[in-house]
Amino acid sequence: MLYQRWLTERLATIEEPEHRLLLRHFATWHQMRRLRAEAEKAPLGRSQTNHIKQEVTRAGAFFAWLASQGRAIGQCQQADIDAWHTESLATRRPAQSFLRWCMKTGRMPRLTLSPAVITQDPESPGHSRGTALPQPMIGR
Numbered sequence: 001m002l003y004q005r006w007l008t009e010r011l012a013t014i015e016e017p018e019h020r021l022l023l024r025h026f027a028t029w030h031q032m033r034r035l036r037a038e039a040e041k042a043p044l045g046r047s048q049t050n051h052i053k054q055e056v057t058r059a060g061a062f063f064a065w066l067a068s069q070g071r072a073i074g075q076c077q078q079a080d081i082d083a084w085h086t087e088s089l090a091t092r093r094p095a096q097s098f099l100r101w102c103m104k105t106g107r108m109p110r111l112t113l114s115p116a117v118i119t120q121d122p123e124s125p126g127h128s129r130g131t132a133l134p135q136p137m138i139g140r
Contacts, residue, residue: 016067019064026056026098031056055094066080074107074108074109
């Protein structure tokens, strides 16, 4: 499986042994189980494996960021989670799968994760600035 090779290479770049071990557990017991279940239903596409890779990458980034705040994963606080997501929710959201797993397995305190936020560009068509979307022409 190409993902396993990628994971081995990715984990080798993580200097902190505790972080590397925890990410290996997450990838092995959570992500690979999920990938195998999906592969039983249908062949895996590139987007599925890319999403899983992004989760590992963002989880590693969260570890590095949390360490820069002077905390280990078991000491993570709500203010840390909020600050992490406030800086860039869209690019940091993939770490939430890892954070949920850490909370579920007792590796970190149970905290509240930022909900999905869907925003629309104010300049995009259909935005509520007095612009109406074209209505379908029914019976004309």
